[in-house]
Each structure stands twice: as C-alpha cells, then as structure tokens.
Amino acid sequence: xxxxxxxxxxxxxxxxxxxxxxxxxxxxxxxxxxxxxxxxxxxxxxxxxxxxxxxxxxxxxxxxxxxxxxxxxxxxxxxxxxxxxxxxxxxxxxxxxxxxxxxxxxxxxxxxxxxxxxxxxxxxxxxxxxxxxxxxxxxxxxxxxxxxxxxxxxxxxxxxxxxxxxxxxxxxxxxxxxxxxxxxxxxxxxxxxxxxxxxxxxxxxxxxxxxxxxxxxxxxxxxxxxxxxxxxxxxxxxxxxxxxxxxxxxxxxxxxxxxxxxxxxxxxxxxxxxxxxxxxxxxxxxxxxxxxxxxxxxxxxxxxxxxxxxxxxxxxxxxxxxxxxxxxxxxxxxxxxxxxxxxxxxxxxxxxxxxxxxxxxxxxxxxxxxxxxxxxxxxxxxxxxxxxxxxxxxxxxxxxxxxxxxxxxxxxxxxxxxxxxxxxxxxxxxxxxxxxxxxxxxxxxxxxxxxxxxxxxxxxxxxxxxxxxxxxxxxxxxxxxxxx
RNA sequence: GGGGCCGUGGUCGAGCAUGGUCUAAGAUGCCUGGCUUGGGCCCAGGAGGUCGUGGGUUCAAAUCCCACCGGCCCCA
Numbered sequence: 093x094x095x096x097x098x099x100x101x102x103x104x105x106x107x108x109x110x111x112x113x114x115x116x117x118x119x120x121x122x123x124x125x126x127x128x129x130x131x132x133x134x135x136x137x138x139x140x141x142x143x144x145x146x147x148x149x150x151x152x153x154x155x156x157x158x159x160x161x162x163x164x165x166x167x168x169x170x171x172x173x174x175x176x177x178x179x180x181x182x183x184x185x186x187x188x189x190x191x192x193x194x195x196x197x198x199x200x201x202x203x204x205x206x207x208x209x210x211x212x213x214x215x216x217x218x219x220x221x222x223x224x225x226x227x228x229x230x231x232x233x234x235x236x237x238x239x240x241x242x243x244x245x246x247x248x249x250x251x252x253x254x255x256x257x258x259x260x261x262x263x264x265x266x267x268x269x270x271x272x273x274x275x276x277x278x279x280x281x282x283x284x285x286x287x288x289x290x291x292x293x294x295x296x297x298x299x300x301x302x303x304x305x306x307x308x309x310x311x312x313x314x315x316x317x318x319x320x321x322x323x324x325x326x327x328x329x330x331x332x333x334x335x336x337x338x339x340x341x342x343x344x345x346x347x348x349x350x351x352x353x354x355x356x357x358x359x360x361x362x363x364x365x366x367x368x369x370x371x372x373x374x375x376x377x378x379x380x381x382x383x384x385x386x387x388x389x390x391x392x393x394x395x396x397x398x399x400x401x402x403x404x405x406x407x408x409x410x411x412x413x414x415x416x417x418x419x420x421x422x423x424x425x426x427x428x429x430x431x432x433x434x435x436x437x438x439x440x441x442x443x444x445x446x447x448x449x450x451x452x453x454x455x456x457x458x459x460x461x462x463x464x465x466x467x468x469x470x471x472x473x474x475x476x477x478x479x480x481x482x483x484x485x486x487x488x489x490x491x492x493x494x495x496x497x498x499x500x501x502x503x504x505x506x507x508x509x510x511x512x513x514x515x516x517x518x519x520x521x522x523x524x525x526x527x528x529x530x531x532x533x534x535x536x537x538x539x540x541x542x543x544x545x546x547x548x549x550x551x552x553x554x555x556x557x558x559x560x561x562x563x564x565x566x567x568x569x570x571x572x573x574x575x576x
Numbered sequence: 577g578g579g580g581c582c583g584u585g586g587u588c589g590a591g592c593a594u595g596g597u598c599u600a601a602g603a604u605g606c607c608u609g610g611c612u613u614g615g616g617c618c619c620a621g622g623a624g625g626u627c628g629u630g631g632g633u634u635c636a637a638a639u640c641c642c643a644c645c646g647g648c649c650c651c652a
Contacts, residue, residue, distance in 0.1 A: 108648075116587075117605095126628090128646065243577090245648070394614055431615035449614055459614080468614095538652090 107318035129246035129253030139386040180304020206239040215338040233260040249366035263352040270353035289492030291499035295546035307331040319519020327357040378441035382484040394449030521573040525566035527559035
C-alpha cells in the first residue's frame with residue numbers, strides 16, 4: 093500500500109518554471125492578463141487569500157483596530173507633503189485623470205494618483221478626527237489593493253503592480269504607547285504566519301532601507317526556494333514625521349499640545365499566498381495547510397467491475413459523514429481512473445485523500461492518504477471524523493516544522509566576505525557579524541551582491557566576533573540575502 | 577539605470593540559420609465512445625492556431641527589418 097515519494101528537485105532547481113506552472117494548474121492565479129504586473133486571482137488562490145484576510149482582520153479587530161475603507165486616489169499635493177515619503181515612492185506612482193476623447197479638448201487637469209500606500213490619504217482625515225488625548229489611540233485597518241508602478245521585472249504574486257494587502261494605521265499619545273503597539277502588531281502578524289506554517293525571520297531593517305518617512309522598520313522575510321527572501325509583512329514606527337506635516341495634534345491631559353505618535357503596518361496577501369505555495373509545495377504542486385485549503389479532503393471511490401454500486405454507495409456515505417465540518421469533495425467521475433484522480437487533486441493541493449474500494453466496504457473502513465508525506469493507512473469508519481481531524485492537524489504541524497527546518501538550513505554563518513559572497517551565490521541567507529555602523533552595512537550590499545535585510549528583532553543576538561567589514565568588535569548579526 | 581535572450585492551439589514545443597515544400601510537427605491537456613479501475617493504462621474519433629500587436633521589405637513572411645506590448649535572465 094505504498095504512496096509516492098514527495099520530490100522537490102524541480103521546485104528548488106527551476107523555481108520560476110515550477111511556480112508559473114503551479115499557479116495555473118492548481119487554479120491559483122492566471123498571469124496571462126495582458127497588462128504588465130496585473131494578474132487574475134483564480135478560485136483557489138483567492139480562497140486562500142480570503143481565509144487569511146478573515147483571520148488577520150479578526151485579530152486586528154480584537155486588538156481594537158476599526159475596519160474602514162479609504163479612497164483609492166489622492167491629490168499629488170497631499171501625497172507630496174512628507175519629504176522622505178515622496179522621495180521613496182515618487183518613481184512608482186500611477187497617475188490618473190479624465191481620458192481625453194477629443195483632439196481639441198483642453199489640457200487635462202493635474203492628475204490624481206493611485207495610492208501606493210495610504211498614509212497621505214488617511215492622515216488628513218486623522219487630523220480632523222484627533223484633537224485631544226481622549227481621541228487616542230486611534231487604530232484603523234483596511235484590506236484593499238495598492239498600486240505601484242514597478243519598472244523592474246514583475247513576477248506573479250511576488251512583485252505585482254496591483255498589490256492586495258491589509259494596512260493598519262495607528263496614532264498614539266506617547267512614544268512609549270507607540271512602541272507597545274509595534275510589539276502588538278508584530279505579534280498579530282506572527283500569529284497568522286505561524287498558523288500558515290510559514291517560516292520567516294523578523295528583522296529590523298538597516299536605516300538606509302527603512303520605509304520612506306519612518307523612524308524605523310521591522311519586516312517579516314519568508315524564505316523562498318530560489319534563495320530570494322520574500323518580504324511578506326512590515327511594521328513601521330513613524331514617530332511624528334507624518335503628524336507634523338499633516339497637523340495631527342492632540343491636547344494633552346495635563347495641558348499643552350503634542351504631535352501624535354504614529355505607526356503603519358502592512359501584510360501582503362499575495363506574497364503570503366506565494367510563501368504558502370513556495371514553502372509547502374512539492375514538484376506536483378501546492379500543499380495547502382488545512383485551514384486555508386479550498387478543498388480539505390477528497391473522497392475517491394475505487395470501483396471494481398460488478399461492484400460499482402456498493403462502492404459508490406459507500407463513498408457517498410463517507411462523504412456524508414465528512415460533510416459537516418470539513419470542506420470535502422466526492423470525485424465520482426466514472427470515466428477517470430482512481431490513479432488519475434489522485435494526481436489531479438494532488439496537483440491542486442488538497443491535503444488529504446480518502447480512498448474507498450471494495451476492500452474498505454468489506455472491512456467498514458477507509459484508507460487515508462496524506463498529501464504531504466504520501467503515507468497511507470486504514471481507518472475504521474467509526475473513527476473517521478476524529479482520525480481525519482487529527483491527521484489534518486498533523487499535516488499542518490508537519491508542514492510548519494518542515495518549513496522551519498528549511499529556513500534554518502538556508503541560513504549560513506559567513507566568517508568572511510568571500511565566504512558570504514559565495515553563499516549568496518548559492519541562494520543562502522548569510523548571517524554576518526556587524527559592528528553596528530551604517531557604513532559597514534551599506535558596503536555589505538555591494539561586497540556580497542545581495543540585500544542587507546537587517547538584524548533580528550525578536551531575538552537579541554550578541555556577536556562575539558569582529559565586524560565582517562571593518563574588523564572592530566561586533567555588536568550583533570546582520571542577515572544578508574537576495575530578495576524580492 | 578545598463579546589457580542580453582525570448583513570444584507558434586489551453587500548456588509545453590518543432591519549424592526560423594538559407595523566405596516558397598507550412599493546408600504549421602509532436603507532446604500534453606480538453607471533448608465523445610469503448611475498455612479498464614488500490615497511482616497518470618490502452619484503443620478509436622474530435623474540437624482547438626489572425627504564428628504577441630502594428631507597420632515595412634518581397635512575386636511570396638511563422639521565418640528578414642522597425643516600433644510597440646508582454647515574458648525571462650544578468651549587471652548596477
């Protein structure tokens with residue numbers, strides 16, 4: 093009763109081809125839409141995003157974030173208020189205006205811009221709503237799409253021009269309160285990603301790579317089979333940089349006025365979906381963690397000549413038993429062989445298969461087959477529901493563990509620049525000792541040929557080695573890797 | 577920002593060098609029927625292509641030239 097042996101050579105060796113293929117055959121996304129950087133999310137991809145969205149929003153709202161929806165467009169004037177912000181984004185904004193329909197129609201008005209992120213759309217409103225300490229904290233969130241005119245090569249889900257995400261924005265009465273919110277935001281994102289079994293590093297970005305207009309930025313970098321890390325979420329402490337230019341001022345309890353302390357943080361749905369596919373998938377296709385799987389269980393009848401009726405009857409019964417509580421599908425197509433059905437659903441990422449044939453009818457049992465390991469085992473029908481629940485849980489757990497293991501295998505300590513450069517070449521995430529100076533971090537970028545992703549936020553990593561660049565005593569470790 | 581490669585049914589892909597034999601190979605996927613059914617079986621039949629788009633060269637363009645669109649890769 094052997095299953096298959098999961099292979100991942102294609103995924104690791106030819107990631108690009110593998111990924112594009114999987115998107116289409118597993119009905120996740122279709123990137124043939126004829127506008128660069130825009131894709132169609134198909135039923136399975138969108139299902140996963142919707143599940144993740146609901147869970148994230150639930151956690152945000154438990155923490156007091158109010159759901160709102162802000163306009164897609166902004167005036168160029170508002171967008172330009174914060175100097176660093178506009179510097180960081182100006183090169184990639186979409187402009188919109190009325191389509192000129194006639195030759196002699198007057199020159200069009202100053203174009204509006206499509207949000208590349210919503211600070212400059214939300215904060216003028218914050219200024220209207222916040223006037224005193226009792227108006228704080230203000231926490232809002234929205235799930236929407238933002239638009240960034242990427243000029244580099246785009247890639248479905250990873251680097252797109254229409255980015256589905258959730259963005260949260262908060263305003264607080266003190267620096268300390270804002271700092272506390274940074275920790276809460278990190279916890280919320282961590283929770284969702286952990287539930288998906290995604291393995292990542294939480295890194296504080298070097299100053300030269302922080303969000304345009306932020307005091308500092310924290311990012312979640314997920315590993316990817318091609319060695320380029322995938323930034324799936326970020327948390328930014330804005331300090332009072334934006335409240336100063338948008339006039340978000342509150343009257344303090346003890347009198348006097350103060351600029352509000354602000355945060356913004358974003359969680360990229362399409363990149364999280366990419367991480368789920370890329371980290372958990374194998375050469376056959378994706379393996380969806382059960383709680384986000386569009387179909388969790390597929391029931392495949394194995395009819396034999398002369399015994400079709402009883403097998404189909406039994407399969408229906410099994411299906412009926414699983415229906416309440418599970419997203420289950422009965423594949424009773426009669427002109428397709430069971431083996432073909434196995435492949436069909438495996439390619440679509442269904443985490444668990446239930447096989448029922450004449451042998452099972454006789455024994456009042458079923459065979460469960462795990463998508464992640466290929467393992468098969470027989471379960472008596474009285475135990476069906478509990479066993480299925482247990483196995484699904486175990487699949488989630490083992491996907492998560494396997495992914496964490498992969499991440500730690502991908503991180504390599506580099507004692508020298510040469511070693512580091514070589515490992516970058518091999519698609520590793522290099523951990524290097526660092527003295528803490530901006531110059532040294534900046535120079536790593538060119539000497540290793542990769543992005544400096546920052547140092548650990550959640551773990552205090554003390555370095556006892558000299559800085560890899562300047563040789564002076566190291567303070568902590570920097571992570572350097574190619575990136576999306 | 578700089579450089580290179582590529583675009584042929586849904587998907588992959590032969591053909592392009594040396595224009596004509598292309599009424600465009602093959603595979604896979606899809607549809608019909610039969611056979612089979614504990615891992616993609618087999619047999620028979622079928623649908624599906626303005627050769628990315630526009631222009632040019634030519635008696636003749638999938639093939640040569642230009643522009644645009646789209647995709648991939650490398651370097652900053």
